[in-house]
Amino acid sequence: MKHWTIPIAILLLAALACGINLDSQGDSAADAVQATIAALGIQQTAAALEGTSQAMQNAQDAAQQATSVAATVAAMGANQPTQAPAPTQAPPTQAAPPTQPPLPTETPIADGSLVRAAWDPAYSWGAPHDYDDFESGSGLFGDFSSGASRAWYGDDGRFHITFTSRGRHVWAWSFLMVSEFYADVIIFNGPGCVPGDSAGMIFRGEQIPLDIGYMFGINCNGEYNIQATGPAGQPGGLGSGGVIWPIINGSYGNPGEGWKKHEAINTGPGAVNRIGVWGDKGDFDFYINGQWVDQFSYWSLPAPDRWPVGQFALYLGTAQKNKASVSFDEFSVWEGVTH
Secondary structure: OOOOOOOHHHHHHHHHHHOOOOOOOHHHHHHHHHHHHHHHOOOOOHHHHHHHHHHHHHHHHHHHHHHHHHHHHHHHHHHOOOOOOOOOOOOOOOOOOOOOOOOOOOOOOOOOOOOOOOOOOOOOOOOOOEEEOOOOOOOOEOOEEEOOEEEEEOOOOOEEEEEOOOOOEEEEEEEEEEOOEEEEEEEEEOOOOOOOOEEEEEEEEEOOOOOEEEEEEEEOOOEEEEEEEOOOOOOOOOOOOOOEEEEEOOEEOOOOOOOEEOOOOOOOOOOEEEEEEEEEOOEEEEEEOOEEEEEEEHHHOOHHHOOOOEEEEEEEEOOOOOOOEEEEEEEEEEEOOOO
């Protein structure tokens, strides 16, 4: 709609007298206004008439410019991607969190403790010759409950050992007899372990009648030890949970010595580690989570302590009273393997 500078009353009178269309544009509108002014006898100066005409032209130009801008904006809007309208409904209601957390599951650990690492010596050997996953109520190892100690196949698919006395060792034997071998097992530290609580494997051992064997194990503090139970000529020998003798640089040290810290060991309550032993005639290599950590040769030991064949056992060593415990999983043996 255009806005004129001529008084509204004059325009109404002019429209009635001359039948002018107020919506007309350009020169016709200017002529109609001039005719109206003449008919009413109003004397306008040339300057006033020119100002009126210029105002009308300015209004017309403004209207055309507005129309052009509107068209441009509309065109620009047509080229823009259509934005989806905001959803009108409320987002779906989320389920309330469970009142109890789900049971924990064993997740693979990258260091080779639960999932065999690519650097593990047995990684590409295929299925072991002898294996116990501890899923059933019985397997390669004997369970027992006797006084302060107990060993059993648990409902959780692990083999458990507990001992309520402090400063002692207890083990569960398997009657599997081998000579050259690679054997490993997964160890789960007890939930309340203290630094001195230890666990591991006996190999080249003999349960009856002497209860002897070499030992390799780790403790809750991240240390490992190579030891023997029942060596000839050593006080407290011939096993039965007696004195454990460390093998240090190929010879026997004093009880309690020989522990070595290693970064490959996961530490603390509930920590998981895989330990392995490679026995080739009289030479032995030791692995933790697939990493080689140490070795020894029985040729440096007294002749009666060079055991060429034997059984396996899983053991627990206690540094606390009543709460010491350990559990094992996936015991595997490859027989006849040599370096």
